[in-house]
Amino acid sequence: MKIYTKFLLVVAMLFASSVVSAEDKEVSTYLQGAYVDVQTATDKLKSIGYEIVTTYAPVEKGHTIVFTNDALKAEGAKPKRAHASVLRLFIDDEAKTISFTNPVYFGKAFMQDDYNDVVFNAQLEAINGAFAGLKGSEDKMPFDDLAGYHFMMGMPYYEDIDELAEATNEELLARARAYEEGKLLLFELKLSDKSTLLGYEIGKETKKFVEKIGRANAAVLPYCVSIEDGLASSLGAKYYLAVSYPQLSMGEFMTISDIPGAITTDLTKPFKK
Incomplete structure (x- = not known):
């Protein structure tokens, strides 16, 4: 009986450890991959159900595609959550790379306590399915820190608009x-x-x-x-x-x-x- 009790205690400790580990998991800010041009990227995004909102040049020899779908717009329609309604893909024609805003990272940051993992993980899976070989950026943060993030003491939080x-x-x-x-x-x-x-x-x-x-x-x-x-x-x-x-x-x-x-x-x- 003592051995069985110890076994259950070890299992419980391992389970608790795995939960803490999952909660503390770092999430990459961006999903980076091999270069595709704007037209190819646009076609891929449309093929998986996204609406192209705009294409914009933030830098020379670089374009950002802003895109959305009904699920994202529904989340963004919630009070004070509009910024979660779009995702972005930066295409660097100079470095020949692409970089997506990670739906899970920015979803949690912008939705705060309203974050719906099912919705934002679905975006992640769709993007990974259409753009093979994407890898997480070195920019990252623990998932649980995203909702209450600020740069340092005295700096604004999400709600400090x-x-x-x-x-x-x-x-x-x-x-x-x-x-x-x-x-x-x-x-x-x-x-x-x-x-x-x-x-x-x-x-x-x-x-x-x-x-x-x-x-x-x-x-x-x-x-x-x-x-x-x-x-x-x-x-x-x-x-x-x-x-x-x-x-x-x-x-x-x-x-x-x-x-x-x-x-x-x-x-x-x-x-x-």
Whole structure:
């Protein structure tokens, strides 16, 4: 009986250890693989049910494909979750590589306690099925740290958004469409009657930060703006850059210390009366 009891105790300890290990598992920020061109990638994404939202050039000789589907839009339609409605694929025509935003990583970061593993793992499986040989990036973070992530003490969390303007949704959308004759509005994705996600172009000088701290993560752009319940907002730039570049050191962050403020300034301009 004592031997049996000890056996059960060992099994229980091993089980507990496996649970802790699963919870503490590190998740790669990006899924990287062999080069395919924009048209080939677009065709592959469409073949597995994705809608192409826009194709954008964040850097010279590089393109980001922003894509979505009904499941992602349904998640993004939940209150304050609009940024989870799209995924991105950066195609580097210079380095001849591709890099997807990992659905599980950004799903957990942007959905917080509303994260649905079934939905975001399904995206991961679909992408891996269509693009063979993808491997996790060196950029990564423990899964359980993603929902409460901030770069360091005093830095913003996911919920610490940049509030850009208040008005009716219709008025805010009208301003975004009209500013600079709509040339900076990269996409408009309606998620519900109360929520729309916009892709917006930031200034030419502002977006140079990508080349400075790592073009491999250029899927960080285009920057997005949420229009929801009469508020135009964007993810706090100090949060969004840090979660997109989790290996960024304090020294590297200081080299772009003016960029978060510049991003907020750029995104506020379209919504001024």
